Structures are given as structure tokens and as C-alpha cells.
Amino acid sequence: MASIEAHNVCKTYPSRDGDVVALDNVSLKVTDSEFVSILGPSGCGKSTLLRILDGLTKADSGTLLMDGRPIERPTQERGFVFQSFNLFPWRTVRGNIEFGMEIKGVPKSERHSVAQRLVELVGLTGFERKYPHELSGGMQQRVGIARALAIDPAVLLMDEPFGALDAQTREDMQDELLRVWAAARKTVLFVTHSIEEAIYLSDRVLIMTPRPGRILADIHVPFTRPRSESHRTLPEFSALRHDIHSRLKAVR
Amino acid sequence: MSRGKAWALRLAGIAVFVLGWEIAGRIFGDALFAPFSAVIAGFPATVRDYHLFAELAGSLRQLLLGYLLGCIVGIVLGIMMGRSALLDGLLQPWVSMMFVTSIASLVPLFIITFGFGLMFRVTIVFMAAVWYVLLVTYHGARSVSPDLLQTARAFESSRLQTFFKVMLPALYPYILVGMRIGLAHAIRAMVIAEMYVIVGFGGVVYNAGVEISTVSLLGALLTIMLVGVALNEALKWFAHRTAPWYSERQQLSN
Numbered sequence: 030m031a032s033i034e035a036h037n038v039c040k041t042y043p044s045r046d047g048d049v050v051a052l053d054n055v056s057l058k059v060t061d062s063e064f065v066s067i068l069g070p071s072g073c074g075k076s077t078l079l080r081i082l083d084g085l086t087k088a089d090s091g092t093l094l095m096d097g098r099p100i101e102r103p104t105q106e107r108g109f110v111f112q113s114f115n116l117f118p119w120r121t122v123r124g125n126i127e128f129g130m131e132i133k134g135v136p137k138s139e140r141h142s143v144a145q146r147l148v149e150l151v152g153l154t155g156f157e158r159k160y161p162h163e164l165s166g167g168m169q170q171r172v173g174i175a176r177a178l179a180i181d182p183a184v185l186l187m188d189e190p191f192g193a194l195d196a197q198t199r200e201d202m203q204d205e206l207l208r209v210w211a212a213a214r215k216t217v218l219f220v221t222h223s224i225e226e227a228i229y230l231s232d233r234v235l236i237m238t239p240r241p242g243r244i245l246a247d248i249h250v251p252f253t254r255p256r257s258e259s260h261r262t263l264p265e266f267s268a269l270r271h272d273i274h275s276r277l278k279a280v281r
Numbered sequence: 282m283s284r285g286k287a288w289a290l291r292l293a294g295i296a297v298f299v300l301g302w303e304i305a306g307r308i309f310g311d312a313l314f315a316p317f318s319a320v321i322a323g324f325p326a327t328v329r330d331y332h333l334f335a336e337l338a339g340s341l342r343q344l345l346l347g348y349l350l351g352c353i354v355g356i357v358l359g360i361m362m363g364r365s366a367l368l369d370g371l372l373q374p375w376v377s378m379m380f381v382t383s384i385a386s387l388v389p390l391f392i393i394t395f396g397f398g399l400m401f402r403v404t405i406v407f408m409a410a411v412w413y414v415l416l417v418t419y420h421g422a423r424s425v426s427p428d429l430l431q432t433a434r435a436f437e438s439s440r441l442q443t444f445f446k447v448m449l450p451a452l453y454p455y456i457l458v459g460m461r462i463g464l465a466h467a468i469r470a471m472v473i474a475e476m477y478v479i480v481g482f483g484g485v486v487y488n489a490g491v492e493i494s495t496v497s498l499l500g501a502l503l504t505i506m507l508v509g510v511a512l513n514e515a516l517k518w519f520a521h522r523t524a525p526w527y528s529e530r531q532q533l534s535n
Contacts, residue, residue, distance in 0.1 A: 085435055103435045115432040119450040119526045129436040131446070160526045180436065 031183030038091030053241035074242025108177030129180035340481035347406025355414025363422020409470030410463035421455025
């Protein structure tokens with residue numbers, strides 16, 4: 030059980046046309062086993078915020094805390110899932126999943142048993158010895174998720190993990206993720222620009238707006254879990270989607 | 282193209298070449314350009330009279346020494362230059378100059394400096410191989426995916442761990458390609474150097490030429506071609522076996 034929080038985080042990037050304010054006084058808090066999405070259009074700074082929360086990028090100012098302790102650099106307390114998968118092409122499915130454990134010096138037999146359990150969890154049984162280029166995009170991201178879970182992080186940070194997948198695969202992967210999340214009970218921070226995806230997956234949706242990057246609203250998603258396809262057709266689901274859509278449109 | 286068809290085409294290409302050689306040989310005669318059949322028939326005599334295999338074996342041992350040294354230095358310097366702007370700036374002019382310098386033009390200097398012995402032959406082979414290995418490794422090192430390096434960082438990988446678990450595997454296919462190009466140049470340089478000082482395999486070629494024996498000369502050339510192709514194929518096979526993720530994805534096997 031873990032919480033992750035950001036207070037008054039600012040980040041400015043230099044560019045040819047002057048400084049671009051990526052994040053302007055952003056604060057958020059995600060608590061135990063919560064599933065929270067950061068939703069916003071491209072370039073609103075949501076990925077930057079996620080990378081800052083992991084320690085991959087330095088903030089210009091602000092405070093970052095995990096369970097009350099400052100976050101200074103990436104550690105294995107947090108698992109990161111990338112939009113472009115970033116699998117190691119020279120490692121098999123199992124080798125990729127074991128990467129983080131190798132870094133920590135986990136003994137081989139334990140690595141194998143953890144990897145095997147995760148292979149089964151994400152539905153890749155029979156593909157353990159395949160290389161990434163032999164897998165479809167959806168399967169590659171299953172490996173990406175399993176790799177992040179293999180280090181048993183308290184918090185899972187996911188940067189548009191399904192953004193590169195086709196619509197059908199995307200919906201399948203959303204259900205997969207909810208199933209995995211229910212089994213692993215991690216605190217999840219999920220970046221997306223799909224309104225529907227954010228609502229379907231999350232307990233809360235944080236809406237971000239660009240230039241400068243700010244959190245516009247913090248919306249509670251009332252639907253029960255486990256969620257399924259039928260939730261998408263509820264009138265309340267459509268209403269919520271419409272509400273978020275108009276809020277985003279208003280600031281454009 | 283299917284494997285069978287590819288092989289059939291290769292064999293057909295060889296057959297056409299051998300036939301052309303045979304016809305040209307019959308026209309010019311043994312003294313000017315021995316036909317294929319005469320070269321094959323005379324091959325046992327060539328091997329006996331010129332100690333072809335013994336000389337070749339000796340040459341290849343020295344080739345191996347110079348080549349392996351060239352590979353080691355080329356790989357290490359290539360990685361260092363690829364990842365350090367300081368070393369890149371300092372060494373780049375020298376690498377560029379040495380890369381375009383003809384090895385044959387260095388032979389007289391190295392004979393003066395090192396004499397006719399092992400040191401000379403190893404140095405020439407080293408100089409022929411090292412720049413190709415270095416440059417290919419260098420370009421590989423510069424193009425290692427920043428995304429993968431960052432992924433390693435996200436998993437709390439130390440710099441040393443990142444080097445061994447990300448940098449080296451990413452570079453491995455480049456290193457093998459560089460080694461294959463380096464090998465071809467090493468063999469060429471070996472023959473040139475040996476012809477200057479009339480030792481080893483190059484000495485056989487030189488002597489056969491002086492004695493105007495085209496049967497032996499062509500027999501020796503055919504031998505070194507086959508050895509070169511065999512070594513290149515062996516490296517290719519090795520690359521395919523040890524880096525399946527690369528050869529299957531890139532089809533860089535040729």
C-alpha cells in the first residue's frame with residue numbers, strides 16, 4: 030500500500046520561441062491502491078508530470094513524495110510502463126520480464142518463478158522464449174506491464190501504454206489491465222488522452238490543460254467494480270464523457 | 282526467394298564464371314592465363330612445390346593475431362569515441378585520415394620501422410582491420426536507443442549495469458558487422474604485405490608470378506578466395522546464431 034504525491038511542481042522547457050511552461054504549480058495525490066488517470070490533450074505536460082513523479086526528469090521546483098519520503102531518482106518502488114513499450118530487442122519475453130530483478134541481484138530460480146507467474150498473469154503462456162519482434166503490439170505491451178510488475182513496485186506509472194495500439198486491442202488491454210490490477214492491487218497513475226479510457230479504468234480522473242500545464246479538475250468516477258463492457262453503454266458513462274469533453278473543449 | 286532457388290542461382294553464377302574462365306584459358310594458353318581445368322589438375326603440384334598449405338597456415342596465424350588485436354582496439358576505441366564527445370573530438374581527425382590511407386603505402390614505412398618479421402606482418406594486418414571495426418562500432422555506439430538507456434534507468438540500473446546489459450547487447454550486431462568488414466581488409470593487407478617481403482602466402486603468389494606459372498598463381502588465388510569466403514561465412518553464421526533478434530529482424534545477413 031502506497032501513496033504518491035506532488036506539490037506545486039513547476040517545469041519549464043527552453044525552446045526556439047522562448048520558454049514553454051510544461052507544468053505550472055501542479056499538485057496531486059494518489060493513495061493506496063487507487064487507480065487515477067491523468068487526462069489531457071497532447072502537449073499538456075501529462076507525460077512530463079509522470080516522468081517527474083518517477084524521478085526520470087527533474088522538476089524546476091516543487092515537492093515529490095512517496096509515502097512521505099522525497100523522490101529523488103527512479104527506484105524499484107515504482108514501475109514504469111512506456112507508450113513505445115521500450116522492450117530490449119535482444120531479450121526474450123522472459124528475459125525482459127526479469128530485467129529489473131537482475132538489476133537487483135535476485136537469484137535466478139526466484140527470477141524464473143516470478144517471471145513465470147507474471148507470464149501467466151498477463152496471458153503470455155507459451156511465448157516465454159519469443160523475442161519482442163515476434164510479438165504483436167498488444168503482446169509487447171503485456172510484456173512491458175509484466176516487466177514493471179516483476180519488481181513488485183508499490184506504484185505503477187503508465188505513460189499512454191495503449192496509445193500505440195489499434196482500437197480493438199486497446200479495449201482488450203484495458204480489461205486485461207483491470208484484471209491484473211485487481212490481482213496485484215497496485216496504486217496506479219495512468220496517463221492517457223482518451224476520455225473513455227480514463228473513465229473506464231479509473232477511480233478518479235485528473236483533467237490537465239496545456240500551456241501552461243495545469244490540473245483543471247479532479248473527477249470522481251462512481252461506477253462499481255469489476256467493470257465490464259456493459260459500463261460503457263450506461264447513460265451515466267455517456268454523461269460523464271460528455272461533461273469531461275465539454276470541459277476540455279472550453280479551455281482550448 | 283526460397284532457399285533452394287537462391288542456391289540454384291548461386292551455383293549457376295559459379296558455373297558461368299568457371300565456363301568463361303575455361304574458355305578464356307583455352308584461348309590464351311597456360312603461359313598467359315591457365316584454364317580452370319589446368320589449374321585444378323596442377324593444384325597438387327602447386328601445393329607441393331610452393332608449400333602452399335604450410336605457408337597459408339603460417340600466414341593465417343599471424344593474420345589472426347593482428348586481426349584480433351585490431352578488433353579489440355577498434356571495439357574499445359569505437360565505444361569510447363561514440364559515447365564521449367571529448368574523445369570523439371580528439372581522435373576523429375586521426376581516424377578519418379587513417380581510414381582513407383592506403384595500407385600498401387604504409388608498407389615501406391613499416392618495413393623500415395619493424396623489419397621483415399612477425400611484428401611487421403601483425404602491424405599491417407592490425408592497421409588494415411582496426412579502422413573498420415572502430416568506425417562501425419562508433420556509429421553503433423552513437424545510435425544506441427536513448428529510450429532503452431532511459432528504460433534501464435527507470436529500473437534503477439547503475440551505469441556499469443547499463444553498459445553491460447544495454448549498451449553492449451545493443452552494440453553487438455554492429456561489432457560483428459565491423460569485424461566482418463575488418464576481416465576482408467585484413468586478408469587483403471596480409472597478402473600485400475607478404476608480397477613485399479616475399480614470405481608466407483603472399484610470397485607464394487609473388488614467386489608464382491615471377492616464375493610465370495599461371496597454373497600455380499591462379500591456384501593460389503582461388504585458395505585465398507575460398508579461405509576468405511569461408512571465414513566470412515563463419516562469422517555470418519556466428520552472428521546469426523548469437524544474435525537471432527538482429528539477423529531475423531534486419532535481414533542484414535548479407
